Amino acid sequence: MIKTLKIEPLTKEAFAPFGDVIESVGRDHFMINNGSTERYHNVGEVQLDEDGKGIISIFRAKMLEYPLQVKMLERHPFGSQSFIPLFGHEFLLVVAPVGDGTMNIDPETVRCFRANARQGVNYHRNVWHHPIMALRDDDEFLVVDRTGPGNNCDEFFFDDSIKMTVELD
Ligand SMILES: NC(=O)N[C@@H](O)C(=O)O
Numbered sequence: 001m002i003k004t005l006k007i008e009p010l011t012k013e014a015f016a017p018f019g020d021v022i023e024s025v026g027r028d029h030f031m032i033n034n035g036s037t038e039r040y041h042n043v044g045e046v047q048l049d050e051d052g053k054g055i056i057s058i059f060r061a062k063m064l065e066y067p068l069q070v071k072m073l074e075r076h077p078f079g080s081q082s083f084i085p086l087f088g089h090e091f092l093l094v095v096a097p098v099g100d101g102t103m104n105i106d107p108e109t110v111r112c113f114r115a116n117a118r119q120g121v122n123y124h125r126n127v128w129h130h131p132i133m134a135l136r137d138d139d140e141f142l143v144v145d146r147t148g149p150g151n152n153c154d155e156f157f158f159d160d161s162i163k164m165t166v167e168l169d
Protein backbone atom coordinates (compact mmCIF):
# COMPACT_ATOMS: atom_id res chain seq x y z
CA MET A 1 0.00 0.00 0.00
CA ILE A 2 1.33 3.43 -0.99
CA LYS A 3 -0.67 6.53 -0.11
CA THR A 4 -0.29 10.17 0.81
CA LEU A 5 -2.46 10.94 3.81
CA LYS A 6 -5.02 13.69 3.28
CA ILE A 7 -4.49 16.46 5.83
CA GLU A 8 -7.88 17.19 7.37
CA PRO A 9 -8.82 20.25 9.40
CA LEU A 10 -9.12 19.38 13.10
CA THR A 11 -12.71 19.55 14.34
CA LYS A 12 -14.39 18.23 17.50
CA GLU A 13 -16.67 16.03 15.44
CA ALA A 14 -14.01 14.54 13.16
CA PHE A 15 -11.64 13.90 16.07
CA ALA A 16 -14.29 12.37 18.36
CA PRO A 17 -13.15 8.74 17.73
CA PHE A 18 -9.64 9.67 18.90
CA GLY A 19 -10.16 12.07 21.79
CA ASP A 20 -10.84 15.73 22.47
CA VAL A 21 -10.04 18.98 20.68
CA ILE A 22 -8.91 21.52 23.26
CA GLU A 23 -10.27 24.87 22.12
CA SER A 24 -12.61 27.70 23.14
CA VAL A 25 -13.97 28.57 19.69
CA GLY A 26 -17.56 27.40 19.36
CA ARG A 27 -17.62 25.88 22.86
CA ASP A 28 -19.98 26.52 25.76
CA HIS A 29 -18.71 28.59 28.63
CA PHE A 30 -19.88 30.30 31.80
CA MET A 31 -18.72 33.39 33.67
CA ILE A 32 -16.52 33.14 36.76
CA ASN A 33 -14.37 35.51 38.81
CA ASN A 34 -17.15 38.04 39.26
CA GLY A 35 -17.73 38.33 35.54
CA SER A 36 -14.11 38.93 34.49
CA THR A 37 -13.43 35.43 33.12
CA GLU A 38 -15.14 32.98 30.77
CA ARG A 39 -14.62 29.34 31.79
CA TYR A 40 -14.63 26.89 28.89
CA HIS A 41 -15.31 23.95 31.12
CA ASN A 42 -14.24 20.34 30.54
CA VAL A 43 -13.01 20.63 26.96
CA GLY A 44 -10.96 17.48 27.50
CA GLU A 45 -11.02 14.41 29.72
CA VAL A 46 -7.85 13.41 31.63
CA GLN A 47 -7.92 9.62 31.74
CA LEU A 48 -5.80 7.71 34.28
CA ASP A 49 -5.63 4.16 35.59
CA GLU A 50 -5.93 3.67 39.35
CA ASP A 51 -2.17 3.48 39.87
CA GLY A 52 -1.34 6.49 37.73
CA LYS A 53 -0.77 10.12 38.54
CA GLY A 54 -1.52 13.05 36.23
CA ILE A 55 1.47 15.25 35.46
CA ILE A 56 2.20 18.36 33.43
CA SER A 57 5.30 18.51 31.20
CA ILE A 58 6.66 20.71 28.42
CA PHE A 59 7.85 19.17 25.15
CA ARG A 60 10.22 21.23 23.01
CA ALA A 61 10.01 19.58 19.57
CA LYS A 62 12.06 19.76 16.39
CA MET A 63 10.23 19.81 13.06
CA LEU A 64 10.54 16.42 11.34
CA GLU A 65 11.62 16.04 7.70
CA TYR A 66 8.79 16.24 5.15
CA PRO A 67 7.50 14.41 3.15
CA LEU A 68 7.27 12.25 6.26
CA GLN A 69 6.80 8.52 6.03
CA VAL A 70 4.56 7.28 8.83
CA LYS A 71 6.53 4.21 9.90
CA MET A 72 5.06 3.80 13.37
CA LEU A 73 2.36 4.89 15.74
CA GLU A 74 2.24 4.60 19.53
CA ARG A 75 -0.44 4.38 22.20
CA HIS A 76 -0.68 4.88 25.95
CA PRO A 77 -2.75 2.15 27.60
CA PHE A 78 -2.84 3.66 31.08
CA GLY A 79 -3.85 7.21 30.38
CA SER A 80 -4.70 10.03 28.01
CA GLN A 81 -2.12 12.44 26.62
CA SER A 82 -2.76 16.02 25.60
CA PHE A 83 -0.68 18.50 23.62
CA ILE A 84 -1.43 22.21 23.94
CA PRO A 85 0.78 24.57 21.88
CA LEU A 86 2.46 27.15 24.10
CA PHE A 87 3.39 29.47 21.23
CA GLY A 88 0.11 29.20 19.34
CA HIS A 89 1.58 27.52 16.26
CA GLU A 90 -0.23 25.03 14.04
CA PHE A 91 0.89 21.41 14.20
CA LEU A 92 0.03 18.10 12.59
CA LEU A 93 -1.20 14.86 14.08
CA VAL A 94 -1.56 11.36 12.69
CA VAL A 95 -3.92 8.99 14.48
CA ALA A 96 -5.62 5.63 14.22
CA PRO A 97 -8.53 4.32 16.29
CA VAL A 98 -8.10 2.05 19.30
CA GLY A 99 -9.20 -0.89 17.12
CA ASP A 100 -9.57 -4.35 18.63
CA GLY A 101 -7.00 -3.64 21.34
CA THR A 102 -4.35 -5.89 19.84
CA MET A 103 -0.95 -4.70 18.66
CA ASN A 104 -2.20 -4.12 15.14
CA ILE A 105 -3.30 -1.11 13.10
CA ASP A 106 -5.32 -1.24 9.89
CA PRO A 107 -3.45 1.29 7.69
CA GLU A 108 -6.76 2.17 6.02
CA THR A 109 -7.90 3.71 9.34
CA VAL A 110 -4.91 6.06 9.68
CA ARG A 111 -5.84 9.77 9.44
CA CYS A 112 -3.93 13.05 9.49
CA PHE A 113 -5.22 16.33 10.95
CA ARG A 114 -3.87 19.87 11.11
CA ALA A 115 -4.49 21.76 14.35
CA ASN A 116 -4.98 25.49 13.92
CA ALA A 117 -3.27 28.09 16.08
CA ARG A 118 -5.96 27.96 18.78
CA GLN A 119 -6.29 24.20 19.16
CA GLY A 120 -4.71 21.47 21.24
CA VAL A 121 -5.53 17.78 21.33
CA ASN A 122 -6.12 15.17 24.00
CA TYR A 123 -5.53 11.57 22.84
CA HIS A 124 -7.70 9.15 24.78
CA ARG A 125 -6.29 5.95 26.27
CA ASN A 126 -5.05 3.48 23.65
CA VAL A 127 -5.62 5.82 20.71
CA TRP A 128 -2.78 5.31 18.25
CA HIS A 129 -0.87 8.46 17.41
CA HIS A 130 2.40 9.61 15.89
CA PRO A 131 4.93 11.33 18.18
CA ILE A 132 4.48 15.07 18.21
CA MET A 133 4.65 16.67 14.75
CA ALA A 134 5.68 20.28 15.22
CA LEU A 135 5.74 22.50 12.14
CA ARG A 136 8.74 24.54 13.25
CA ASP A 137 11.87 23.84 15.26
CA ASP A 138 11.88 24.27 19.04
CA ASP A 139 8.12 24.57 19.22
CA GLU A 140 6.82 23.97 22.72
CA PHE A 141 3.76 22.09 23.91
CA LEU A 142 2.20 21.73 27.32
CA VAL A 143 1.62 18.02 27.85
CA VAL A 144 -0.79 16.56 30.39
CA ASP A 145 -0.43 12.80 30.70
CA ARG A 146 0.09 9.92 33.11
CA THR A 147 3.08 8.69 35.07
CA GLY A 148 3.17 5.58 37.19
CA PRO A 149 4.04 1.89 37.19
CA GLY A 150 4.08 -0.20 34.04
CA ASN A 151 4.96 0.48 30.45
CA ASN A 152 2.64 3.22 29.24
CA CYS A 153 3.87 3.38 25.66
CA ASP A 154 3.27 0.66 23.05
CA GLU A 155 4.86 1.21 19.63
CA PHE A 156 3.58 -0.40 16.43
CA PHE A 157 5.73 -0.40 13.30
CA PHE A 158 4.06 -0.83 9.94
CA ASP A 159 5.29 -3.46 7.51
CA ASP A 160 7.83 -2.09 5.02
CA SER A 161 5.25 -2.63 2.28
CA ILE A 162 3.04 0.07 3.85
CA LYS A 163 4.19 3.46 2.57
CA MET A 164 2.04 6.19 4.10
CA THR A 165 3.38 9.71 3.74
CA VAL A 166 2.45 13.19 4.93
CA GLU A 167 3.33 15.99 2.53
CA LEU A 168 3.22 19.69 3.32
CA ASP A 169 1.52 21.89 0.72
N1 LIG B 1 7.10 9.46 24.54
C1 LIG B 1 6.49 10.57 24.89
O1 LIG B 1 6.46 10.96 26.05
N2 LIG B 1 5.89 11.30 23.90
C2 LIG B 1 5.01 10.62 23.01
O2 LIG B 1 4.05 9.92 23.78
C3 LIG B 1 4.31 11.55 22.06
O3 LIG B 1 3.10 11.33 21.80
O4 LIG B 1 4.99 12.48 21.57
Ligand code: NI
Pocket: 074, 076, 081, 129, 131
Ligand atom coordinates in the same frame (compact mmCIF):
# COMPACT_ATOMS: atom_id res chain seq x y z
NI1 NI C 1 2.23 9.85 22.95
